[in-house]
Amino acid sequence: MWVARRGLARLAALACMLLVAGCAGEDVGSGGKIRIRLSGYTGNPVETDLVSALVAEFNRSQSGVEVVYEPVPGQYYPKILTMLVAGTAPDVFYLDIAYFQPFLAKKILRPLDVYLARSTVRAEQFLPALWAAFTDDGHVYGIPKDFNTLALFYNKDMFDGRNVPYPDATWDLDTFRVVARRLTEAPDGRQYGFVLTHDDIDRYLPIARMFGARLFDAAGRCVIDSPQARQAMDYYAGLSLVDQTAIYPSEVGITKTYDVFGRGLAAMVFEGSWLIPYLRQFFPGVRYGTAGLPAGPVGHSNFLFTVAYVIPHTSRQPDAAWALIEFLTSETVQERITFAVPSRRTASERYVRTHPEYRPILDAAAYAQPYEFGPKSDRVRERLGLMVQEVFLRAKSVQRALADAARDIDQINQL
Amino acid sequence: MRAVRRAFFYAVLLAGATVSAFPFVFSVLMSLREPARTFVPGIMPEPPTLANYVEILRSTPLFLRWVGNSVVVAVVTVLGVLVLSLMAGYAFARIRFHGRSGLFVMMLGSMMVPGQVFWIPNYVTIAKLGWVNSYLGLIPGFVGTLTAGVFLASQSLKSLPRELEEAAMLDGLSRYAMFVRVILPLTGPAATALAIMSFMASWNAFAWPVIVLNSPELFTLPVGLNFFKGIHVTQWTLIMAASMFNTIPVLAVFLVFQRYFVRGIASVGIKD
Amino acid sequence: MKPSRMALSETAAGYLFLAPFLLVFGVFTLWPLLVALWLSFHSYDLFSAPAWVGLENYRFLSRQGDFWISIRNTALYTLVVVAAQTGLALLLAVVLDRKLRGRAFFRAAFVLPSVTSSVAVSLIFMFMFFRNGALNQALAWTRLDAVLVVLGLASPVDWLGDPRTALWAIMIQNIWSTAGYLMIIVLAGLQDVPETLYEAARVDAAGGWQTFRYVTLPSLKPTVFYVVTVGIIGSFQVFDQIYVMTEGGPLKSTLTTAYLLYKEAFVNFNMGYACAIAFVLAAIIFACTLMQRRLLGE
Numbered sequence: 001m002w003v004a005r006r007g008l009a010r011l012a013a014l015a016c017m018l019l020v021a022g023c024a025g026e027d028v029g030s031g032g033k034i035r036i037r038l039s040g041y042t043g044n045p046v047e048t049d050l051v052s053a054l055v056a057e058f059n060r061s062q063s064g065v066e067v068v069y070e071p072v073p074g075q076y077y078p079k080i081l082t083m084l085v086a087g088t089a090p091d092v093f094y095l096d097i098a099y100f101q102p103f104l105a106k107k108i109l110r111p112l113d114v115y116l117a118r119s120t121v122r123a124e125q126f127l128p129a130l131w132a133a134f135t136d137d138g139h140v141y142g143i144p145k146d147f148n149t150l151a152l153f154y155n156k157d158m159f160d161g162r163n164v165p166y167p168d169a170t171w172d173l174d175t176f177r178v179v180a181r182r183l184t185e186a187p188d189g190r191q192y193g194f195v196l197t198h199d200d201i202d203r204y205l206p207i208a209r210m211f212g213a214r215l216f217d218a219a220g221r222c223v224i225d226s227p228q229a230r231q232a233m234d235y236y237a238g239l240s241l242v243d244q245t246a247i248y249p250s251e252v253g254i255t256k257t258y259d260v261f262g263r264g265l266a267a268m269v270f271e272g273s274w275l276i277p278y279l280r281q282f283f284p285g286v287r288y289g290t291a292g293l294p295a296g297p298v299g300h301s302n303f304l305f306t307v308a309y310v311i312p313h314t315s316r317q318p319d320a321a322w323a324l325i326e327f328l329t330s331e332t333v334q335e336r337i338t339f340a341v342p343s344r345r346t347a348s349e350r351y352v353r354t355h356p357e358y359r360p361i362l363d364a365a366a367y368a369q370p371y372e373f374g375p376k377s378d379r380v381r382e383r384l385g386l387m388v389q390e391v392f393l394r395a396k397s398v399q400r401a402l403a404d405a406a407r408d409i410d411q412i413n414q415l
Numbered sequence: 416m417r418a419v420r421r422a423f424f425y426a427v428l429l430a431g432a433t434v435s436a437f438p439f440v441f442s443v444l445m446s447l448r449e450p451a452r453t454f455v456p457g458i459m460p461e462p463p464t465l466a467n468y469v470e471i472l473r474s475t476p477l478f479l480r481w482v483g484n485s486v487v488v489a490v491v492t493v494l495g496v497l498v499l500s501l502m503a504g505y506a507f508a509r510i511r512f513h514g515r516s517g518l519f520v521m522m523l524g525s526m527m528v529p530g531q532v533f534w535i536p537n538y539v540t541i542a543k544l545g546w547v548n549s550y551l552g553l554i555p556g557f558v559g560t561l562t563a564g565v566f567l568a569s570q571s572l573k574s575l576p577r578e579l580e581e582a583a584m585l586d587g588l589s590r591y592a593m594f595v596r597v598i599l600p601l602t603g604p605a606a607t608a609l610a611i612m613s614f615m616a617s618w619n620a621f622a623w624p625v626i627v628l629n630s631p632e633l634f635t636l637p638v639g640l641n642f643f644k645g646i647h648v649t650q651w652t653l654i655m656a657a658s659m660f661n662t663i664p665v666l667a668v669f670l671v672f673q674r675y676f677v678r679g680i681a682s683v684g685i686k687d
Numbered sequence: 688m689k690p691s692r693m694a695l696s697e698t699a700a701g702y703l704f705l706a707p708f709l710l711v712f713g714v715f716t717l718w719p720l721l722v723a724l725w726l727s728f729h730s731y732d733l734f735s736a737p738a739w740v741g742l743e744n745y746r747f748l749s750r751q752g753d754f755w756i757s758i759r760n761t762a763l764y765t766l767v768v769v770a771a772q773t774g775l776a777l778l779l780a781v782v783l784d785r786k787l788r789g790r791a792f793f794r795a796a797f798v799l800p801s802v803t804s805s806v807a808v809s810l811i812f813m814f815m816f817f818r819n820g821a822l823n824q825a826l827a828w829t830r831l832d833a834v835l836v837v838l839g840l841a842s843p844v845d846w847l848g849d850p851r852t853a854l855w856a857i858m859i860q861n862i863w864s865t866a867g868y869l870m871i872i873v874l875a876g877l878q879d880v881p882e883t884l885y886e887a888a889r890v891d892a893a894g895g896w897q898t899f900r901y902v903t904l905p906s907l908k909p910t911v912f913y914v915v916t917v918g919i920i921g922s923f924q925v926f927d928q929i930y931v932m933t934e935g936g937p938l939k940s941t942l943t944t945a946y947l948l949y950k951e952a953f954v955n956f957n958m959g960y961a962c963a964i965a966f967v968l969a970a971i972i973f974a975c976t977l978m979q980r981r982l983l984g985e
Contacts, residue, residue, distance in 0.1 A: 037629070042642050045474060073634070073641040074625035078953040082626055085535060085733050086542035090629075106734040106956075199936060250848035253818030281650075282451055378954045389938055393850065428782065432796035435867065438811045439799050441821065445814075503708035512701030525716050527972040528723070529924050529945045531952060532965045535733070536719035555715040562716065565708060570913075590700045615802070654810060662803045669802050670795060 033066040034320045037090035041076040046277075046339050051328075058327050065320040084108060084312060091315040092324055095142055097133050097306050097370050098377045104136055105375040110311045111139040115322040121329070130343045133370040134308045142308030143329045146340035148272035149302045149364035150206065152294070156287040158183060158191065158267040167268075167291040173210065173235060176268075176294040180245040183267040194239060195257045195266035198248035198392035201384040202371075203270050206303055208232035209369065210296020216374070222409040224384070225402040232296075233398045237391045248392065262286055272305060273340060273361050292360040304368035306343070341365075379412045439662070446656035453651050467656035471640075477631055481639040482660070485618060488550060488635055492557055492617040493610050496564045500609055501602060504568025505594055509580065519569075522562055530559060538626060548629040556623030560616040564609050571605035572598070607672050615665050637661055727962035737959065744963035754964065757944040758971075764858060764943065765922035765975075771862045773914050776869035777907075781899065783870070784877050794871070801868035809931035812860045816846035847933055850940040857928050857941060865921070869914050873907065912983060916976055923972045944968050 038055065042048050048071055055069040070090060072079050077099065083089040095103060103109055116122075123131045126144060134142035152167055159166055164182055180193030196203055205215065213229035216222055223229075239246035249260050261269040262283030269275075270293060279286055293302055309325045311318055327333065334347035341348050341362055352362045373380040387405035390396045396404070446467055448460040472478055506512070507519055537555040538547075546552035579601075583593040621637045628634055640657040702709070727744055729737035748754045783793055800808065815821040823843035826832040835844055846856040884906070888898045904911075926945040929935060935942040935950075944964060952961035 039629075045642065048642070068630070070629040071631065071642075072625065073638055074621070075953075079626050081733060081953065081956075082535060082538050086539045086547075088542050088547050102956075106732070108734065250818065250845050253820060253823075253843075253845065255813065255817075282453060284451065376955075386936075386938065389936065393938060395850075395938060425788075428787075428793060431779075432793050435863065436796045436799050437821075438808070438815060438863070439803055441815070442803075442811045445811075499708045499711065502704045506701045506704035510697055510701040510704065512698040515701065518705075521717075522712070524969070524973060525712075525720060527920055527923075527976075528720060528969040529926075529948055529965050531926075531945070531949050532723040532726075532962050533716070533719035535952075535958070536722040537715055540714065540718070554711065558711055558715045561708065561711060590704075594704070651810075651814070658803070658810075666799070666802045669798065 034064060034317050035066045035068065036092065036315070036317050036320045036324065037068045037070055038092045038324060039070045039072060039080070039090040040094040042071045042073050044277075044339055050336065050338075054328060054333060058324060065317075065323060067324055084314060087314055089312050089314050091317055091321040092309050092311055094145075094307050095134075095310045097304070097308075097372050098381070100134060100136075100142070100308075101372055101375045102377050103310075104141065108312050109141040110313050110315070110318060111141055112143070112311065112322070112325075113139055115319075115326075116140060119322070119326055121326060125331075125345060126343050127345055127348060127365050129304055129365050129368060129370070130306050133304065133306055133372070134310075142310040143325050144306050144308045144343040145329060146337060146342050147304060147306035147365060148274065148340060149304055149361050149368045150203070150270045150272055150293060151290045151360040151364070152292065153261060153269050153271055153275060153288050153290055155261070155264060155267045156289055158264065166289055167294070169292065171291070171294040173207070173294050173296050177235075177239065177243065177245075180239060180268065181243060184243075184245040191264070192245060192247050192266045194246040194268045195260040196236070196239065196246050196248055196270070197257060197388075198240070199385050199389040201381070201388055202303060204233065204236050204388055205384070206293065206301040206369075207236050207296065209301035210298055211235075212296075212298040220374075220413065222406040222413070224387075224409070225399075225406040229402055230398055233391060233402065237388075237398065240392065241394070261288075273358055276357065277339060290357045290360050292363055300364070300367055302364040302368035303371045304365060305371050374413060376412050380409050383408050383412065442655045442658065445652055446659055448652045450650060450652045467652045468659075470653060471657055471660075475639060475642065477634070477639060480632060481634050481636045484633060485636040488553060489614055489617040491550075492553075492560075493613045496557070496561050496613040497606055497609055499561060500564035500568040501572075501599070501606065502594075503565045504570075504572050505598060507565070507569035508572035509598075510590075522565065526559065526562055526566075534623070534626065541627065547627060548633065549627075550633070552627040553620070553624060556620055556627070557613075557617065560613050564613060567609060567612070568602075568605060571602065571608075611669060611672055614668055618665050619661055723962040723965060726959050727966055729959045731958040732956040733958055734956075740959070744960045745967070747960065748963055748967060753939070753942065753947060754944070756939050757942045757947045760854060760939075760941065761923055761925070761943045761945075764854060764925060765919060767858050768861050768865075768922045769915060769918040771858075772866045772869055772918060773911065775862065775866040776873045776914060777911075779866065779870040780873035780877055781903070784874060794874075797867035797870055799867065800864040803864075808860065808864055809928050812856075812928075813847065813932050816856050818843050818845045818848075822846065848937055850936075850938045853933055853937055853941045857925075857932065860928060860932075861922070861925065865918075869918070872914055873910055877903070877907065877910075908983065912980070915979055915983070919975050919979065920972055923968060923975070 038051075040051065051071075052069055055067045059066055076094075080089065080093060095109075121143065123140075127147070130144040130147055131140070134140065134144060152171075154167055156166070162182055164179055167176075167179075176194075183191070183193040185191040208215075208224070208229045211228040211232040213224070213226050213232055215224055240248065247260070247266065249255055249257055252260060252265055254260050254263075254265075257266075257269050257271060258275050258278050259282075260266050261271075261275070262279055264286070279288065293300065309328060311321045311325070315321050329343070331344060331347060334342035334344050335350065337347075337351070341351055341358055348362055352358050373384075383405055387401045390401040391398055395401075444460055447463040447465070449462075449464050449466060452460070475481075507515065533555070541547055541552045541555065544551075546554075579597055580593060583597050588596070619637055620635065621641070624635050624638050625641075628638065631639070640660065726737060728739065728741055730740045730744070731737040779797055783790060783797075787793065803811075817823075823832070823846075826835070827843070832843070835841075840849070840852065844852055846852050884902045885898065888902050924945045925943050926949065929941055929943055929946045930949070933941040935946050945968070948961050948964045948968070951957040951964065
């Protein structure tokens with residue numbers, strides 16, 4: 001049995017060594033500096049490169065704080081949540097507007113008022129809608145970095161081919177409908193007026209608001225089954241089901257609206273400015289223009305997509321974290337953003353002057369509604385996407401689909 | 416007449432093999448397309464180009480580092496799974512001990528519970544051990560493979576003749592020495608099967624490493640290559656090229672060892 | 688009754704050899720399993736303390752439409768996939784067991800799908816399943832699209848976008864990826880069939896099919912068990928393809944239980960409920976495995 005005991009002893013020694021080897025040092029980096037971690041998602045290589053460069057500059061410019069940049073190349077929110085639960089979350093990370101309410105409800109976010117009071121960062125320096133999006137009950141929880149809204153992209157060649165004047169500020173939904181008809185070749189798949197999405201509410205909901213509908217009423221109940229919302233759905237789905245002037249991507253065997261537009265299968269699409277670099281890279285020959293979304297009976301509406309830097313309560317170095325945020329959202333840094341409209345007023349104006357095709361994106365920020373759906377954001381969004389899909393696939397009538405969705409969403413929010 | 420039947424037989428087999436290999440061949444061809452021509456219809460890239468591979472190597476300076484990381488992780492995983500599976504498999508197969516069948520059933524049963532529910536408890540555990548952002552933290556991701564390996568090893572070792580052990584015991588060898596000197600040399604085929612299984616699992620592992628590893632320098636290859644799968648933009652040709660780095664090594668390992676592989680599972684005999 | 692000294696030292700030896708595995712298994716599988724079981728009786732949103740709710744999660748899941756939809760989808764999926772991939776594996780193995788020209792080439796071709804990473808496979812198939820993708824083009828070229836029209840589908844089919852075909856598309860993809868790997872396992876099992884039995888069959892002038900049915904198949908029973916069991920366990924937990932290709936849609940036609948579980952845990956913050964789903968699923972898998980043993984007469 002002495003063999004066995006020797007084996008056990010060896011195992012025990014190995015286990016101890018592993019434990020010791022695995023213990024990593026925490027907050028104090030080389031030379032006694034404070035060490036903080038920054039995290040974000042990696043949708044855009046240009047942005048990832050810029051942030052890496054900025055972090056390096058920040059580290060060089062001062063000697064008290066060392067920042068480590070840890071982008072997440074996979075599912076971002078599951079990882080952030082897991083880290084928050086286990087206490088290993090970074091000190092600064094990206095937060096989409098859609099996740100603001102859920103994170104707020106779980107008391108994850110640190111209010112930034114204390115740091116704002118001591119710094120030169122002011123609300124007035126930023127676009128009001130963006131600042132307000134991350135403020136709750138008078139407290140600021142995040143500093144927005146950039147934003148997007150939906151613009152009407154149109155294919156100039158296709159418009160010229162049919163002698164149709166380009167979209168402008170006078171366009172309303174009726175004009176849009178007529179033009180879509182003019183631009184659709186006989187429905188044999190050659191060319192359509194408009195490409196939309198049939199399984200999310202990113203385009204439907206702004207249109208619904210243009211008819212005067214709302215998602216929630218003042219008491220928090222879901223009112224997507226209102227007569228105005230029904231009208232809006234009749235219009236939106238009607239473009240495809242009735243007029244046959246609009247298609248959704250998988251109908252023509254493609255995954256994304258960008259490709260349908262890029263390939264010249266549709267003359268118009270509502271998209272954010274993320275379409276611009278995509279077209280440049282994959283469809284450089286397309287001559288396109290941008291305009292604001294057409295107005296509805298009640299006026300204009302749009303969605304505001306934005307991301308902010310936040311600090312969780314679990315961060316042990318909030319002062320250092322704030323210093324980093326201040327740097328990353330400063331005027332000089334924002335001037336170097338090349339892939340989205342920056343969040344500061346002056347920076348955004350300058351950006352749009354050098355990139356005129358982004359003008360409609362900036363203009364819409366004045367009235368766009370934040371892309372958020374309450375504390376149960378993901379579930380509500382998913383249920384609404386299902387609702388749109390039910391209509392397009394003719395699984396339910398418009399009335400049924402909207403009513404069922406409203407009822408389910410109330411249940412999700414437990415009202 | 417027989418010649419016709421044989422020709423027909425080969426034709427059908429060839430058709431089947433084509434269907435089977437087509438998606439892979441398609442992805443190879445896709446990886447040779449210029450990104451701007453991603454959606455041009457047709458199968459062959461005209462003109463073929465290595466631009467995607469160049470782009471991957473150019474835009475990810477850590478690429479070779481990631482390959483190295485994957486190799487290190489794979490080698491350690493394979494060795495770990497081999498040693499632990501063979502030892503535990505030997506115990507289940509050849510040693511009568513109290514609680515053997517209960518333990519075996521529990522082990523099998525654990526494979527039936529979906530792994531997602533283990534993530535958070537395991538992450539909390541490794542956080543407490545300080546194993547976050549280190550390769551030790553990858554261990555929980557491989558326990559499933561390990562369990563399957565123990566299962567396979569135990570089946571394989573069951574079929575070895577008892578006389579070997581009886582003779583060894585008569586010679587006065589301890590269990591430990593018997594295992595090393597008598598049993599192990601006979602596990603070649605089974606060990607190869609285990610090695611291939613665990614290499615495949617380790618090389619392609621993605622979900623758990625993303626959660627555990629924070630520093631880009633530590634990423635393994637699949638994790639690093641996922642930088643190309645953006646939120647808004649899917650760069651198809653680049654992704655196909657990137658996936659070749661995943662697939663080709665595993666394919667190579669498989670092809671080299673596939674002769675042993677067949678014999679390896681053959682020794683399983685699989686009498687429950 | 689005192690255990691014999693032999694038995695005691697045997698037990699000690701057994702646990703000694705098991706020790707390293709048990710350590711890893713205990714910490715990283717058994718412990719989380721117990722935690723998950725415990726959590727399944729609580730309501731836990733990851734950020735506040737778990738609250739005891741007893742059997743409420745289990746009761747809720749029996750009432751929730753989505754859960755039953757997912758079970759129905761997953762059961763159909765498992766049935767078709769396990770049957771098809773087992774059948775295909777058997778067929779291919781028997782065929783490729785004979786001495787053939789280019790046998791290694793064919794084996795490699797059929798195993799190729801299993802060796803490719805599942806994310807890459809999903810992306811490739813998404814491309815192929817498009818309305819104007821390779822699959823539809825192949826069907827049109829071989830005139831097989833007539834079959835689709837008979838089934839009431841307008842060709843070309845939007846495989847992943849049509850609720851009637853989406854799940855089947857994923858089944859096709861999965862059968863394609865695993866049949867080859869299982870073929871190898873069956874091939875190995877075939878090596879074990881004693882040559883003497885084949886000779887006896889030849890002497891009795893048995894035809895090909897009879898030889899297969901009365902000689903090959905019975906000897907393969909243990910192999911078939913292994914393949915079917917592994918198939919059941921794997922199919923019931925199908926997740927990767929759903930996550931990459933369809934996210935449970937369209938209209939929940941590809942919502943599987945493992946995917947539902949993931950969403951409940953990581954999107955809806957409903958950890959306790961997700962754990963309940965996990966254990967109900969495990970119980971179903973266990974029952975199916977037992978049933979399979981009985982059916983195939985072990």
